Amino acid sequence: MRNNVISKSGEQSTIADRTYEQLKNAIVSGVLAQGSKIVEEDLARQYGISRGPLREAIHRLKGSNLIVSIPHAGSRVVTLTQQMMLEIYEVRESLEGMSARLAAEKITEPQISDLWKLLNEHEQAIAQTDGKNYFQNEGNFDFHFRIAEASGNQWLLDHLYIELYQLVRMCRQQSAQTPERPAKALNEHRQILEAISQHDAELAEILMRRHISGSWKIVKQLLPKENHE
Amino acid sequence: MRNNVISKSGEQSTIADRTYEQLKNAIVSGVLAQGSKIVEEDLARQYGISRGPLREAIHRLKGSNLIVSIPHAGSRVVTLTQQMMLEIYEVRESLEGMSARLAAEKITEPQISDLWKLLNEHEQAIAQTDGKNYFQNEGNFDFHFRIAEASGNQWLLDHLYIELYQLVRMCRQQSAQTPERPAKALNEHRQILEAISQHDAELAEILMRRHISGSWKIVKQLLPKENHE
DNA sequence: AAAGCCCATATTGTTGACAATATTAGAGGT
């Protein structure tokens, strides 16, 4: 299942925890469509649990911005509009720029060589057919995740990245995948890592920001046309 | 009570909602001390409600990073270490820098004149004795909040600022207040607004970042010495 | 026939009881 890369090996000792993870994955992967209504009783029966823990999971998802709800009228999976996606990518550009800058200042030699190894693995993965899919999802996030790790800002890692990345994944889900992107992205990753390796904070930030904003342009382009209202 | 400046006029039609707001205020204002244990039954009796809605509120606070908990072993109010505060201010610097930049690009004339008016009000408030206190809390946030508003990034405003500002308030709570800061801060606000008024995005970002990082230096200095471990 | 009101129904919000788990105090052994 390999999604514990980001959701740091959840213990899931309680039903509510497990349900939270399940629901989150269902939403992010698109099994629960955007905007679809969430009926507590139905979902509870479906997962074979009571409404109590389910409600807990729902309210936590609400806190993670994956679910919206109006009192007494039920909850729905969030609907990502193009405007929201733009905003999410704006925030992401800012935060990841910061990550890269801080990482360039604080990264250690072992971390650097680990990252080079990771990028080499990615190169091989891209060569394989199914690897492309991997790279455009977990693999890509892996790189960004480790940069954030190296930034030394634990708070950012724990409380923002995880939330934000769920949403970025949902954005990706909506947009078609382009075949030539992985190689280009890998190249940009190499440039970024190069700057970080040389502890060039300013350049690292610039390259990371450009990488993200480029990524947004691609995603936006491939987005289905939206009915403006 | 005047704290609906940030927590956008909550309807609070449900007990859980109301409890969430109450608990949040109790934590942010320091009524519930950092690190103090939260016993569900006690709190429920205290608020005159059942454990159900209280649990809901607690779990939402968990999502807002104001409460931490370990399964079956209870919840505690988060304890802000100096390291965490640094990290929070780092994130804040990045996001508010972005806000200022975007605001400079998108702000409208009416918004600009409103902000100038606000700063004039602040000047008068500072002259009064009790105004200083106001400025260092709600008033200060008001300015930053409106910049974020002007940035046009609704997502940032809704989902990050509110969360982050609770924590910044807690940081402030811990640190003593310095008397000469308000006037200096007001001056910096004026500079920032000047840059925004002229739609100078780059300068606005730089000034805002400097403003925040300066603010952190002050807060850090006034922080009680921490037992390093 | 269309608009608005009202009631039946479905769904959410709340409660108190019950089960599972951790914490604590005390007894017993070394």
Add this chain to the structure above:
DNA sequence: ACCTCTAATATTGTCAACAATATGGGCTTT
């Protein structure tokens, strides 16, 4: 006297029934 194991207690996690509220369809009224 100190450590360990065990049992009692306190606290959290889960459940199912009950209350409050919104949604939708049918009825009346104009």
